[in-house]
Amino acid sequence: MLGGPTSLIPHDDINQHRHETWIGVDHGTVYLLDQDIIPVIAVGDYDSLVAAERQQIEKQIKDIRYAQAEKDFTDSQMAALTAFADLKATQVNIFGATGGRIDHELVNLFMMTDPRFQDWLQQVTIIDCFNQITFYPSGNYQLPYQAGYQYLAFANLTPVKNLTLRQVKYELTDFSADNPVSWSSNEFLKDQPARFNFTAGIVAVILSHD
Amino acid sequence: MLGGPTSLIPHDDINQHRHETWIGVDHGTVYLLDQDIIPVIAVGDYDSLVAAERQQIEKQIKDIRYAQAEKDFTDSQMAALTAFADLKATQVNIFGATGGRIDHELVNLFMMTDPRFQDWLQQVTIIDCFNQITFYPSGNYQLPYQAGYQYLAFANLTPVKNLTLRQVKYELTDFSADNPVSWSSNEFLKDQPARFNFTAGIVAVILSHD
Structure with missing residues (x-):
């Protein structure tokens, strides 16, 4: 605490x-x-x-x-x-x-x-x-559907390579950048896990609700 | 707004x-x-x-x-x-x-x-x-003393090279890193401008009070 x-x-x-x-x-x-x-x-x-x-x-x-x-x-x-x-x-x-x-x-x-x-x-x-934040190194992930959180965001806190988001409301393919970006206000698809992968960097996953 | x-x-x-x-x-x-x-x-x-x-x-x-x-x-x-x-x-x-x-x-x-x-x-x-945040590209800066803000912080939001802090409570010399760092809870020296410089990256300066 x-x-x-x-x-x-x-x-x-x-x-x-x-x-x-x-x-x-x-x-x-x-x-x-x-x-x-x-x-x-x-x-x-x-x-x-x-x-x-x-x-x-x-x-x-x-x-x-x-x-x-x-x-x-x-x-x-x-x-x-x-x-x-x-x-x-x-x-x-x-x-x-x-x-x-x-x-x-x-x-x-x-x-x-x-x-x-x-x-x-x-x-x-x-x-x-309002928020629950977890952290990921490069890799391939499947995030279980969470009913309690309306919004799902991905933020590369460091430079990132090939960030790809699948099985979410707004998909993203092979995003690479040297600057951090908060991909906000995305959403789970009902009852489906979200999938994401990237080859370099550290990404924070932010589950949130109003 | x-x-x-x-x-x-x-x-x-x-x-x-x-x-x-x-x-x-x-x-x-x-x-x-x-x-x-x-x-x-x-x-x-x-x-x-x-x-x-x-x-x-x-x-x-x-x-x-x-x-x-x-x-x-x-x-x-x-x-x-x-x-x-x-x-x-x-x-x-x-x-x-x-x-x-x-x-x-x-x-x-x-x-x-x-x-x-x-x-x-x-x-x-x-x-x-509680906060006032400004942003800087690489360069050499002098930040006027601000009486209303007890705390002064520097956060490299991107990879940074040679970040140096002078005329502040906690000095820093030639810090370089690929990950972001929030150098929090620093302070102005009374009635003196803070000085900082770095050769690559983007740094946020955060003035704050409790």
Whole structure:
């Protein structure tokens, strides 16, 4: 749980996940404690927290890792790294990653394009009230039909080669470019999986609803 | 004015700009009319609008351009193109571009990396309640100190070469990478301009506050 605006956190989802293993990042840790979820690890510099919030964290959480402002990894990268390397996570769902400050949001969106995170590229999902984002390296994919999401988008976050979209409302064939593009407002065909493939780059798949 | 969540639109700013030339895009057109601002042009497919809203637009706006769902340009790209090519704008401020659906937000953020928009790269600013985003091609820049923004970030939206940051809290020297990175949470030095330069790529500068 990162420290993004709480208005974008899907509270029902959090409740369903409450018995899983949580890592709190900065103000996200306070949010978790407020929901009676005690993260196994807290990460951050806690700069933006008031004294009472810091005390609450220090009292309730055993493993607190203090990040430094000038460092190789951002708080959210450090949290993801901790999840995979220390907790041996096979799937990491990231909440509180979107909205508010766009520099922070882009840190989280671009994180999975960092070569240091390539091993875990397909094990991360960013989730908020409107969006569910997953990441793919080059390859050939079939995405199961998801009834709850009206819109389906593909965004090459890096240069991409031969991006092809099939079994979707708007098909695309062999798109290559050096600049990122968000192919927005596409849609699943009813009850059919979407298919996509590309030969180089990293593509984010964004499922969303209004 | 694009159709993003109105909660992120800085209403005071809009009021200050009310006598400028406006283009409304989809639901952004309704927002403008609600503020008693009549855009000179409306662009969109108006799919998401109710009949009363469509009628209001048709009654009040002389130049209405109907975009098609399957097309070379998104609504927001078409609006920017219209501003530059038809209205000969020298500066375009984009509101309603952030929040809500991330596929839409990325369309707007990535738009200025499109080769077709390179001539106008430095004439666009994306503005919401928390952020002000501008775009730069390779070169050597000096950014005036801005007291109102606590945070200063640099994000290479494309591959970048030799990105160097000077006269900022956290300096960076000759960073090159093929993946995008959001260098977040940097800060101006008091009363000093920030300096940055790079030799290839497109960099977004994000000024933000909490």
